[in-house]
Amino acid sequence: MQIMHHVLKGNGMNEERIVQLEILAAEQEKTIAELSGEIAEQWKVINKLQKKLDALINRFLELEEQAAPEIPVTKPPHW
Secondary structure: OHHHHHHHOOOOOOHHHHHHHHHHHHHHHHHHHHHHHHHHHHHHHHHHHHHHHHHHHHHHHHHHHHHOOOOOOOOOOOO
């Protein structure tokens, strides 16, 4: 809002103020497009990392299952 107030101050808008607003809008549009592209790339990285994490979790659980000795369920000797 401060930018708009600064650019629009005065009684009326003249050609220079309109041009400044158009420049500002174009710069913001470019920034938004760049940020949107960066976010899309980051989501790709996140999805790849999530798949790797899921695979590692599954592998860990498999190894844990193989390493755990099977303990038979028996009653204690005093029963």
